[in-house]
Amino acid sequence: MTQPIIQFDKVVKRFGDVTVLNQLDFNVQRGEKVTIIGPSGCGKSTVLRILMTLEGIDSGVIHVAGKPLWHQYRNGSLAPADEDHLREMRKEMGMVFQQFNLFPHMTVRRNVTEAPIHVLGLSRDEANERAEHYLDLVGLSDQADKFPRQLSGGQQQRVAIARALAMKPNIMLFDEPTSALDPELVGEVLNVIQRLAGEHDLTMLLVTHEMQFAKQISDRVCFFHAGRVLEEGPPEQVLTDPRESRTREFLKAFIHPA
Amino acid sequence: MLLGIEWNTANDWAFALSILPILLKGLVVTVQATVVGFGIAAVLGLVLAALKASPLRLISWPARIVTEFIRDTPLLAQLFFLYYVLPEYGIVLPAFLTGALALGLQYSAYTSEVYRAGIESVARGQTDAARALDLSALRTFRVIILPQAIPRIIPALGNYLVSIMKDVPVLSVVSVLEMLNVAKIIGDRTFNYLIPLSMVGGLYLIMTLFASAGVRYLDMRLPKQGLPLR
Numbered sequence: 001m002t003q004p005i006i007q008f009d010k011v012v013k014r015f016g017d018v019t020v021l022n023q024l025d026f027n028v029q030r031g032e033k034v035t036i037i038g039p040s041g042c043g044k045s046t047v048l049r050i051l052m053t054l055e056g057i058d059s060g061v062i063h064v065a066g067k068p069l070w071h072q073y074r075n076g077s078l079a080p081a082d083e084d085h086l087r088e089m090r091k092e093m094g095m096v097f098q099q100f101n102l103f104p105h106m107t108v109r110r111n112v113t114e115a116p117i118h119v120l121g122l123s124r125d126e127a128n129e130r131a132e133h134y135l136d137l138v139g140l141s142d143q144a145d146k147f148p149r150q151l152s153g154g155q156q157q158r159v160a161i162a163r164a165l166a167m168k169p170n171i172m173l174f175d176e177p178t179s180a181l182d183p184e185l186v187g188e189v190l191n192v193i194q195r196l197a198g199e200h201d202l203t204m205l206l207v208t209h210e211m212q213f214a215k216q217i218s219d220r221v222c223f224f225h226a227g228r229v230l231e232e233g234p235p236e237q238v239l240t241d242p243r244e245s246r247t248r249e250f251l252k253a254f255i256h257p258a
Numbered sequence: 259m260l261l262g263i264e265w266n267t268a269n270d271w272a273f274a275l276s277i278l279p280i281l282l283k284g285l286v287v288t289v290q291a292t293v294v295g296f297g298i299a300a301v302l303g304l305v306l307a308a309l310k311a312s313p314l315r316l317i318s319w320p321a322r323i324v325t326e327f328i329r330d331t332p333l334l335a336q337l338f339f340l341y342y343v344l345p346e347y348g349i350v351l352p353a354f355l356t357g358a359l360a361l362g363l364q365y366s367a368y369t370s371e372v373y374r375a376g377i378e379s380v381a382r383g384q385t386d387a388a389r390a391l392d393l394s395a396l397r398t399f400r401v402i403i404l405p406q407a408i409p410r411i412i413p414a415l416g417n418y419l420v421s422i423m424k425d426v427p428v429l430s431v432v433s434v435l436e437m438l439n440v441a442k443i444i445g446d447r448t449f450n451y452l453i454p455l456s457m458v459g460g461l462y463l464i465m466t467l468f469a470s471a472g473v474r475y476l477d478m479r480l481p482k483q484g485l486p487l488r
Binding site: 049052053054083087090091093094095097101102103104106107114115118119147149160163164167 | 381383386387389390391393401481485486487
């Protein structure tokens with residue numbers, strides 16, 4: 001196998017006294033679709049937030065696309081990364097948030113074109129064309145002139161996906177993308193994500209509680225517990241026939257919620 | 259006679275009518291000082307707020323100390339300092355400018371706190387999303403944070419606008435001919451304080467009511483989600 005596109009080496013992350021990631025080793029191959037499951041507080045969202053450089057790490061090293069994420073080489077040794085390096089590394093990734101986090105004062109089109117114009121340096125026409133393409137992909141090309149509040153939650157999340165894709169990232173991070181949605185709106189968002197999963201080159205990292213969906217789209221499912229990967233493997237195995245008792249308990253609570 | 263206008267002391271009504279143009283000249287100065295002072299406070303406050311928000315202590319701490327110092331010393335002391343001490347170092351400003359500057363400085367400390375609160379009220383997810391899209395810190399502040407913070411800031415800024423207007427009479431101690439000072443001089447010369455001072459009170463009331471109504475109108479008109487960016 002080639003070098004992983006994402007590589008966590010003994011990564012530690014603490015919030016105050018709480019150790020969220022405990023010497024985490026975790027790899028993702030290029031093009032792989034990986035789902036992270038686990039109880040709340042197990043560090044699964046933190047993994048995505050650290051990758052997106054929204055949270056720093058306390059120790060360990062992360063490599064993304066062969067380059068250290070939170071470090072850079074200075075005089076041959078690893079030193080903490082500066083903002084320029086982080087900005088460069090962020091180009092590899094796009095992120096979709098639980099709360100959508102669309103910019104409420106911008107139209108849908110402006111939400112999608114803002115970063116391509118002002119980060120990638122596209123002309124307004126090029127950016128609009130690109131926005132059209134990705135809004136079409138998520139089935140919302142007719143909503144470009146609306147403001148986010150005029151859309152349903154499901155539509156807002158699809159715009160957020162288009163916004164992230166418009167930066168053409170190699171890695172897409174989905175942080176519980178359907179958890180804030182009304183049940184009847186979950187399907188339309190999952191459909192879009194499923195279509196993306198068909199793209200061979202796109203690496204996807206998904207944190208979700210939609211077990212059925214995880215089974216359909218993932219190459220691999222990782223069960224996080226106490227800041228480490230407790231169990232991982234093909235979705236059929238982890239989700240239906242887990243080896244670890246903790247995984248079984250977690251999944252049981254999901255199928256038969258108390 | 260004051261400011262080239264004679265007064266008529268025949269009776270109270272004639273007197274009131276004759277000094278109104280003089281008071282209005284003072285009112286113009288009051289409005290000018292308010293506008294210039296508020297302009298300084300609005301811009302400098304934003305700068306101070308941005309500096310205080312800096313992750314670098316070397317930048318945020320001096321800004322904090324300056325804010326605290328300005329807030330915790332009397333406006334009058336600052337005014338005297340600017341008016342009497344600066345000229346010793348070769349900086350001579352006209353009385354009006356010195357006064358407006360003192361007002362602006364004092365209120366920039368207050369407005370910077372308003373800006374800070376407004377900026378912090380913008381949801382954390384907005385900066386997360388901007389960072390995930392790799393927008394620069396400056397652009398994030400300018401087109402993501404500020405347009406959403408401003409509608410929440412307007413009411414508080416409006417209160418300070420009214421406050422500044424009411425603090426303008428302090429400038430009379432450095433001989434600025436603002437409205438209250440004019441009224442006092444008229445009183446000194448005619449031994450009738452009741453009428454000019456009452457008129458100043460009435461004119462102030464009209465001005466502040468207008469200013470408050472204007473702020474309320476703005477507050478109602480501004481979209482709560484932020485200033486729309488097409």
